[in-house]
Amino acid sequence: TAVKDGDEWVINGHKIMTSNGRVADFLVVMCRTEDDDSGNANLKMTQIIVPTDSPGLERIRSVPIWGHTGGDHMEIKYKDVRVPLENALGARGSGHQAAQDRLGAGRVYHCMNTIGQMWRAFDIMVKYSTQREVHGGKLETKQFIQGFIADSYIDIQAARLMTIHCAEVMDKGGNSRVDISAIKIFVPEAGSRVVDRAIQMHGWRGVSSDLPLAGMFQGFRTLRLADGPDEVHRILIAKQILKRYHDGLSWDFGV
Ligand SMILES: Cc1cc2nc3c(=O)[nH]c(=O)nc-3n(C[C@H](O)[C@H](O)[C@H](O)COP(=O)(O)OP(=O)(O)OC[C@H]3O[C@@H](n4cnc5c(N)ncnc54)[C@H](O)[C@@H]3O)c2cc1C
Known part of the structure; x- marks a missing residue:
């Protein structure tokens, strides 16, 4: 989820498969930004750019695929990661x-x-x-x-x-x-x-x-x-x- 706080998004979540997550300088994170349960579920998501050196972003591990270790499909945790509101891509809910x-x-x-x-x-x-x-x-x-x-x-x-x-x-x-x-x-x-x-x-x-x-x-x-x-x-x-x-x-x- 991403919650608006002043002029920032505060992001919390846990995403297991993030391809290129080991080498990327920033990630495009699909966040739920609309919290009411009414309406179209597809209109509740917003894509937000998150630099990988943001405090609270933790690369947990590279997930081994077909027995290959050390690859670039990452498990990543987001704990109170803050980014500016303008990091949202497009309109709210368009993700x-x-x-x-x-x-x-x-x-x-x-x-x-x-x-x-x-x-x-x-x-x-x-x-x-x-x-x-x-x-x-x-x-x-x-x-x-x-x-x-x-x-x-x-x-x-x-x-x-x-x-x-x-x-x-x-x-x-x-x-x-x-x-x-x-x-x-x-x-x-x-x-x-x-x-x-x-x-x-x-x-x-x-x-x-x-x-x-x-x-x-x-x-x-x-x-x-x-x-x-x-x-x-x-x-x-x-x-x-x-x-x-x-x-x-x-x-x-x-x-
Ligand atoms: C190598 C690799 C790289 C990836 N990289 C990324 C990435 O960079 N970013 C990202 O967001 N995701 C990534 N993914 C995740 C990928 O998109 C998901 O694995 C895929 O969408 C399936 O979701 P899931 O693994 O959660 O399986 P689940 O949703 O748990 O589904 C498990 C299985 O249940 C069955 N199933 C699911 N839904 C239904 C249904 N409605 N009816 C009948 N059967 C159903 C299917 O057989 C499915 O394989 C990656 C995956 C792999 C393997």
Whole structure:
């Protein structure tokens, strides 16, 4: 929470996952600033800039992720941290909407990044299939492996086209909420499938650090949680679609 006191905000809270929190000079903290329980819950939040050297701000620890210690996802406590009122970003109560606006474009970026990695995994996998000999023939001659290649092509191309479509809707100023949630779910899942096949095809090499596949696998799995878990995005998609049908409309996949 952040409470107004004279010309300052007084911030108290405990936030466990703060990416880049170890090296950042300032944090953008999402604070509840409106304390009455009436009205829209999404209008109660304000984003406030907090310098990391503020008295009362304590970096508790770096949270180990996938067994890696010393990373930059921090647990942080705020005890009576004071910052000037002008550190609030935008209007009071606009924090939730501002976050959604930024996260939309951010999710497209994450998907573009994921597709680039899927493409790289695909390259590594297909090249290896033309080189490695097992049981009397190259991997590329085995139907299981041909299936890996074909299914990975389908996953990558579907992910790519869905992401381009979403970016086009955003560019045109259309309502992209469903498409953003759809790519946020689909692309990391498709990426996990592609990398899983690439790992399988490479035997021990796949899970070793000689190749980038293990890191990709962990990253794609993490994306199913970060920026909101997939379940929350599925609920959002269904609500948006159902609303149109309740309004007597239907869903138009062509726009
Ligand atoms: C590497 C990493 C970095 C992160 N960095 C940041 C950061 O910089 N800033 C930040 O604010 N957050 C950050 N997060 C937090 C991230 O946004 C949350 O982990 C995510 O939104 C899920 O919230 P939660 O972990 O509290 O899970 P919870 O909300 O406790 O949910 C737990 C699980 O319950 C299920 N669930 C939740 N809601 C529903 C529902 N309505 N219906 C059905 N099932 C549901 C889902 O499976 C979910 O995974 C980071 C997370 C990770 C993994």
